Amino acid sequence: MDNRSIGVFDSGLGGLTAVREMLRILPDEQIVYFGDTGRVPYGSRSPKIITQYARQDAAFLMSKNVKAIISACGTVSSVAGSILAKELSVPFTGVLEPTARAAAAATINGRIGVIATNATVNSGSFQHALHAISPKLQVFARSCPLFVPIVESGFMLDHPDITKEVAETYLAPLRNEKVDTVILGCTHYPILKSIIGSVMGQDVRLIDSGRETALFCRSLLAENHLLAESNHGSCSFFVSDGMEDFSRIAGIFLQEDIHSSVQLVDIEKYEGAIS
Amino acid sequence: MDNRSIGVFDSGLGGLTAVREMLRILPDEQIVYFGDTGRVPYGSRSPKIITQYARQDAAFLMSKNVKAIISACGTVSSVAGSILAKELSVPFTGVLEPTARAAAAATINGRIGVIATNATVNSGSFQHALHAISPKLQVFARSCPLFVPIVESGFMLDHPDITKEVAETYLAPLRNEKVDTVILGCTHYPILKSIIGSVMGQDVRLIDSGRETALFCRSLLAENHLLAESNHGSCSFFVSDGMEDFSRIAGIFLQEDIHSSVQLVDIEKYEGAIS
Numbered sequence: 001m002d003n004r005s006i007g008v009f010d011s012g013l014g015g016l017t018a019v020r021e022m023l024r025i026l027p028d029e030q031i032v033y034f035g036d037t038g039r040v041p042y043g044s045r046s047p048k049i050i051t052q053y054a055r056q057d058a059a060f061l062m063s064k065n066v067k068a069i070i071s072a073c074g075t076v077s078s079v080a081g082s083i084l085a086k087e088l089s090v091p092f093t094g095v096l097e098p099t100a101r102a103a104a105a106a107t108i109n110g111r112i113g114v115i116a117t118n119a120t121v122n123s124g125s126f127q128h129a130l131h132a133i134s135p136k137l138q139v140f141a142r143s144c145p146l147f148v149p150i151v152e153s154g155f156m157l158d159h160p161d162i163t164k165e166v167a168e169t170y171l172a173p174l175r176n177e178k179v180d181t182v183i184l185g186c187t188h189y190p191i192l193k194s195i196i197g198s199v200m201g202q203d204v205r206l207i208d209s210g211r212e213t214a215l216f217c218r219s220l221l222a223e224n225h226l227l228a229e230s231n232h233g234s235c236s237f238f239v240s241d242g243m244e245d246f247s248r249i250a251g252i253f254l255q256e257d258i259h260s261s262v263q264l265v266d267i268e269k270y271e272g273a274i275s
Numbered sequence: 276m277d278n279r280s281i282g283v284f285d286s287g288l289g290g291l292t293a294v295r296e297m298l299r300i301l302p303d304e305q306i307v308y309f310g311d312t313g314r315v316p317y318g319s320r321s322p323k324i325i326t327q328y329a330r331q332d333a334a335f336l337m338s339k340n341v342k343a344i345i346s347a348c349g350t351v352s353s354v355a356g357s358i359l360a361k362e363l364s365v366p367f368t369g370v371l372e373p374t375a376r377a378a379a380a381a382t383i384n385g386r387i388g389v390i391a392t393n394a395t396v397n398s399g400s401f402q403h404a405l406h407a408i409s410p411k412l413q414v415f416a417r418s419c420p421l422f423v424p425i426v427e428s429g430f431m432l433d434h435p436d437i438t439k440e441v442a443e444t445y446l447a448p449l450r451n452e453k454v455d456t457v458i459l460g461c462t463h464y465p466i467l468k469s470i471i472g473s474v475m476g477q478d479v480r481l482i483d484s485g486r487e488t489a490l491f492c493r494s495l496l497a498e499n500h501l502l503a504e505s506n507h508g509s510c511s512f513f514v515s516d517g518m519e520d521f522s523r524i525a526g527i528f529l530q531e532d533i534h535s536s537v538q539l540v541d542i543e544k545y546e547g548a549i550s
Contacts, residue, residue: 038324039314046517049313118428145428146421153393153420162440169434242321 002226005030006217007061007069011053012040013246014148014187015072016253018095018210019235023254025214026221028228031235032064036267038241041148042075043119054080058088059270060238066090067226070217072210074116074186078125091220095209098216099183100129103207104137107181113174113204114141115196116185117148126185140177144170144189151188154252156195167192167199175200183207191252240267277501280305281492282336282344286328287315288521289423289462290347291528293370293485294510298529300489301496303503306510307339311542313516316423317350318394329355333363334545335513341365342501345492347485349391349461353400366495373491374458374484375404379412381480382456388449389416390471391460392423401460415452419445419464426463429527431470442467442474450475458482466527515542 006029008019013035022031034057036042042050054076061069068091071077071084077094085092103112114126121143130137146166150156156163174182182204184190190208197206221227239246239262246262281304283294288310297306309332311317317325329351336344343366346352346359352369360367378387389401396418405412421441425431431438449457457479459465465483472481496502514521514537521537 038320040319044315044516045313049516143428145424146430149420149424153418155421159441159444162437162444165437165440166434169437241319241324 001229002067003030003228003232004065004067005032006221007032007034007058007064007066008072009034009036009057009061009069009076010072010187011036011042011075013037013249013253015210016250017187017190017208018070018072018213020254021208021211021214022217023233023235025211026218027233028230030228030232032061032066032238033235034060034238034265035240037239038267042073043117047079050075051080051083054084055087056267056270058084058092060265060267062088062090063270068092068217068221068224070213071095072187072213074120074209078120078123091224091226093213093216093220095187095213096125096129098212099185099207099209100126100133101216102212103181103183104130104133106205106207107137109178109180110136111138111140111177111179111181113177113179113182114139114185115144115147115170115174115182115189116141118143118145120185126183140174140179142170142173144186147192148186148188151191151252152249156192160195163192164195164199167195171196171199179204181205181207184209237262238265239263240265276504277342278305278503278507279340279342280307281496282307282309282333282339282341283347284309284311284332284336284344284351285347285462286311286317286350288312288524288528290485291525292462292465292483293345293347293488295529296483296486296489297492298508298510300486301493302508303505305503305507307336307341307513308510309335309513309540310515312514313542317348318392322354325350326355326358329359330362331542331545333359333367335540335542337363337365338545343367343492343496343499345488346370347462347488349395349484353395353398366499366501368488368491368495370462370484370488371400371404373487374460374482375401375408377487378456378458378482379405379408381482382412384453384455385409385411386413386415386452386454386456388452388454388457389414389460390419390422390445390449390457390464391416393418393420395460401458415449415454417445417448419461422467423461423463426466426527427524431467435470438467439470439474442470446471446474454479456480456482459484512537513540514538515540
């Protein structure tokens with residue numbers, strides 16, 4: 001038993017979709033969430049900068065005495081995941097491997113679609129992770145650059161029909177390739193799951209990176225004898241730039257009204273070692 | 276006559292739409308462009324951070340011995356424009372006042388629409404600038420959060436019909452209010468000018484902030500006897516994070532193929548005084 005917190009970070013607030021799954025799957029755990037809202041988005045930055053930011057984010061969480069760290073950020077997981085796994089003194093996982101394992105287990109015809117941001121698609125990270133599991137898997141990746149702003153502005157709530165048309169243009173190539181499994185490779189995409197599902201059809205399985213990472217985290221904690229006692233669940237939020245509408249956006253991602261306070265962090269201070 | 280360069284900066288590459296207009300209106304001038312691609316977007320940041328970034332951007336341009344500085348960024352112009360105008364030792368303008376003046380001169384029925392990012396709309400900056408010119412003007416502002424990613428991903432090229440549907444949802448309230456003039460209050464929006472124009476109808480005048488700022492800059496230089504001699508025109512580009520696809524995105528904004536080199540700047544170094 002270990003009642004210390006689990007640290008979760010993301011480039012912004014999208015990682016809260018992973019927190020939502022953790023609250024369901026690990027209800028007894030304390031979660032410390034850091035969203036780097038002052039430097040979001042990471043996806044367009046260089047690998048050097050992304051690695052520097054990821055080290056600072058992890059260093060901040062380590063200062064909160066966490067027992068494990070999860071990067072809910074597809075970009076960090078793709079670019080700096082293996083570096084963090086090596087450097088950190090506590091168990092670490094990104095979203096990449098748990099998600100790739102789940103997709104490889106789910107597919108029947110061996111044809112897997114990946115939808116994600118430009119940076120994640122261009123990095124080829126999901127393709128590599130899937131081919132490491134089985135070189136026979138055929139992977140078809142598409143970036144969907146409008147999905148993040150559609151979610152963050154709440155456009156899908158007022159205009160589901162246009163959102164579905166946008167989804168159809170992005171997903172048509174995956175339908176043509178007859179994939180039977182699609183990885184939602186960006187933390188924002190689970191919010192559009194029902195629209196994506198209706199476009200792909202009910203026979204296509206959607207793999208939610210947040211959910212798979214939460215399940216993986218439960219195994220990781222169990223293996224390391226780090227699970228918390230019952231009834232210790234809680235969640236605290238930290239961001240690197242003030243957000244007037246934190247509650248509104250966090251509500252979209254957590255899909256519940258939250259009135260939690262959020263605290264501001266000067267993330268540039270956490271430059272040093274991370275272990 | 277003064278053959279020093281004009282410095283132009285923006286949070287990213289959107290300000291190149293202003294550079295495009297400057298190349299037309301001030302063909303003899305040397306332009307030094309700085310795009311803060313390492314810290315884009317500014318629109319979601321706090322006023323304190325935006326002001327700090329704007330000072331650093333201006334300090335970098337001053338290090339290039341410029342004779343005038345233009346902030347092509349609607350957010351900087353709204354939040355930190357008056358501070359820069361006071362602190363800098365060379366003539367400065369943002370996009371706000373030139374654009375507001377042009378709109379006030381263009382409207383006949385006194386009803387002006389403003390479309391811009393969330394941050395610019397929430398700041399009320401265009402409304403204030405217009406009311407400072409004439410308190411009788413009626414101003415109707417709408418944020419259009421999908422327009423920037425539509426432009427940056429080139430979505431409008433492949434899917435003009437869906438782009439027009441998105442524009443219709445954003446612009447319907449302005450049509451209902453019977454505005455006769457619309458300010459394109461974000462540097463990205465001139466790229467969508469023909470689609471916006473077809474939705475609003477040919478009787479509605481669109482005010483391009485980049486074009487109006489370039490015209491204002493010409494007057495500013497002329498008044499201060501700072502215009503360059505003939506045939507000195509050129510353009511150099513600096514960014515704060517490496518962009519593999521700089522030429523592609525710059526090509527969208529400049530609407531011409533460019534093969535210019537781009538240089539990397541460590542913008543965090545330019546923390547000090549800016550004059």
